[in-house]
Amino acid sequence: MLSKIIKKIKDIVYRFKYRNFSYLQKLEAGVFVRSYYGYCIYKSAELGVKLGYKRITIIEFGVAGGNGLLTIENHCEEIKKIFDIEFDIYGFDTGIGLPKPKDYKDQPYLWGEGFFKMNLNLLKSKLKQTRLIIGDVKNTTKKFKNKDNSPIGFISFDLDYYSSTKEALNIFNRNEKYLLPRIQCYFDDVGTINSVGELQAIKEYNKKYKNRTLSTIYTQVFNRNILGERIFEHHMFDHQKYNYLVKPIKHNKLNNDKE
Numbered sequence: 001m002l003s004k005i006i007k008k009i010k011d012i013v014y015r016f017k018y019r020n021f022s023y024l025q026k027l028e029a030g031v032f033v034r035s036y037y038g039y040c041i042y043k044s045a046e047l048g049v050k051l052g053y054k055r056i057t058i059i060e061f062g063v064a065g066g067n068g069l070l071t072i073e074n075h076c077e078e079i080k081k082i083f084d085i086e087f088d089i090y091g092f093d094t095g096i097g098l099p100k101p102k103d104y105k106d107q108p109y110l111w112g113e114g115f116f117k118m119n120l121n122l123l124k125s126k127l128k129q130t131r132l133i134i135g136d137v138k139n140t141t142k143k144f145k146n147k148d149n150s151p152i153g154f155i156s157f158d159l160d161y162y163s164s165t166k167e168a169l170n171i172f173n174r175n176e177k178y179l180l181p182r183i184q185c186y187f188d189d190v191g192t193i194n195s196v197g198e199l200q201a202i203k204e205y206n207k208k209y210k211n212r213t214l215s216t217i218y219t220q221v222f223n224r225n226i227l228g229e230r231i232f233e234h235h236m237f238d239h240q241k242y243n244y245l246v247k248p249i250k251h252n253k254l255n256n257d258k259e
């Protein structure tokens with residue numbers, strides 16, 4: 001309890017110190033509560049622009065109360081001021097909290113059916129532009145396949161379960177014109193052994209496909225809020241734009257190696 005209060009005070013002091021800094025400087029310093037979302041959106045926007053896209057799609061799998069989506073909307077507003085790009089934002093959720101766990105890989109010792117219920121009307125009233133896709137990701141991800149969306153640039157996976165994450169990963173099974181060749185992915189629940197949960201779903205995904213992979217970046221930027229170990233990239237090696245030369249923009253620290 002005391003350590004939480006101390007952390008909160010430290011956060012307030014840190015934010016105060018950076019109050020007059022630009023959005024990008026704050027992002028680099030990890031001032032925001034979910035700087036990692038800003039980091040991933042920034043990187044996807046940068047790649048999108050370099051590949052000539054005017055819009056990209058941002059997805060959150062697992063919405064619950066919507067704090068993550070509201071943060072995504074805020075970061076997108078700021079990043080639109082840096083890059084000439086628009087965002088299409090989608091949030092996928094059952095709307096009624098976690099389904100029943102299927103087996104041990106869903107880690108029923110940590111969570112269970114009905115956890116993280118959403119107040120749909122309240123959330124809709126707060127969201128500015130996000131489209132909510134309500135239903136089990138097993139069905140909604142497949143339906144989304146037929147959607148004529150702008151290429152996906154960033155996905156946050158926060159469904160907690162192995163079984164749900166495995167279904168959500170089907171989002172990559174679509175025509176390459178709906179995907180950037182490299183997609184930023186945030187996995188919220190990788191803090192466990194790699195035989196259960198999200199890590200097991202990722203492992204199976206990587207085993208299944210020869211021309212694609214999901215991996216962390218070993219020299220990812222780490223700072224107090226950008227959780228490099230939870231950020232993965234989805235690479236699609238046979239994407240026709242995979243080999244286009246896209247040098248990172250040098251004007252910021254986000255493309256540097258570990259701090």
Ligand SMILES: C[S@@+](CC[C@H](N)C(=O)[O-])C[C@H]1O[C@@H](n2cnc3c(N)ncnc32)[C@H](O)[C@@H]1O
Binds near residue numbers: 093099118136158
């Ligand atoms: C931890 S919460 C998400 C928290 C949210 N990302 C945030 O930052 O506040 C996990 C969510 O995943 C959703 N979920 C889990 N399995 C699902 C499935 N098979 N289909 C759709 N939603 C699912 C649950 O309804 C729950 O709201």
